[in-house]
């Protein structure tokens with residue numbers, strides 16, 4: 265995204281920061297083993313404000329400072345760059361990221377201490393990178409202002425997420441362009457994986473197919489570990505072993521998404537391994553599909569975040585009552601999560617953006633459901649999961665797990681489904697499954 269986007273974002277941020285200061289850091293890199301690291305991916309909040317993806321970076325924001333946006337990056341180092349890749353270095357980084365001042369990362373603590381005599385209120389990310397958080401708190405514990413010189417003291421430490429999460433919940437046009445592109449590509453990858461599925465392949469082969477497709481189309485990473493769950497494995501919500509054979513007569517649930525430009529997609533489809541739904545699979549699938557469609561219709565500006573969940577749950581419960589798996593009334597069941605929790609243990613939606621479970625995770629303000637506004641992006645992902653050992657479940661339904669998940673943008677006039685490129689109607693799925701091939 266272009267530098268202007270980040271600059272506009274920071275203007276909005278400074279308005280909310282007022283006289284307070286803020287500090288945040290790039291994510292620490294994670295050792296995988298010995299001198300091997302996991303692929304580096306920075307902190308979404310840090311990227312959101314700075315546009316910088318490099319490791320070993322930090323930023324201090326303070327409107328009262330001569331340099332309100334101070335950035336700290338790795339200095340140029342020819343030997344380190346031979347081993348680990350190019351660095352912008354201090355001088356270039358200042359221009360590229362639009363900082364008011366840029367320094368080598370070693371200087372962040374010294375410069376931070378220089379802002380403290382002017383700071384009464386400090387915003388800090390809390391609960392994300394604990395080591396960095398504790399380092400800053402330690403500096404504050406050991407800071408003794410010189411009151412005779414009129415130095416101020418930090419008297420309030422605030423959660424930086426309280427400013428940045430609401431900002432991240434409303435996507436701007438640059439973010440939406442990226443998300444549309446990534447969701448379209450990821451949907452195409454799902455369709456390819458569906459086409460490649462046939463009995464006898466292993467879950468990891470379909471995982472390989474979809475992950476190849478994500479990356480071939482430009483994703484730099486997976487948004488989260490792919491869930492490729494045949495048969496009863498679909499009952500495990502976060503199944504990532506992806507090791508079993510795909511059996512004729514089973515369903516396959518794929519929950520996977522690519523990450524592009526650091527933005528996530530999150531898509532689930534469930535379909536028959538052999539390309540033909542059994543009557544029992546079809547009955548349950550229709551319920552989940554109708555539930556998902558009802559929930560998508562409930563996404564619109566002015567609606568409550570939880571309206572989609574209520575709409576989805578109502579259709580799921582009506583279906584479970586029709587199948588006599590549950591008894592009672594929809595109204596009573598809806599009030600009692602325990603009554604249906606065995607069949608629908610998760611929520612229907614979460615925000616989507618830089619993180620797959622994006623910022624703003626409480627979904628409530630002052631105890632009330634958040635009201636949707638244009639620019640929000642959320643998932644809609646109802647499911648039904650039939651335990652293998654629940655006496656209420658007729659034999660033909662046991663062990664079936666179904667989830668359907670799309671990514672939905674709230675628009676001025678309603679909604680836009682960003683992931684509609686992958687089929688979810690029964691006829692379209694049956695026409696597609698098995699029509700392509702896994703590359704060898």
Ligand code: GLY
Nearest residue numbers: 488519530620645
């Ligand atoms: N893939 C994670 C989720 O659907 O929330």
Ligand code: MN
Nearest residue numbers: 530643645669
């Ligand atoms: Mn999701």
Ligand code: MN
Nearest residue numbers: 519530531669
């Ligand atoms: Mn998902």
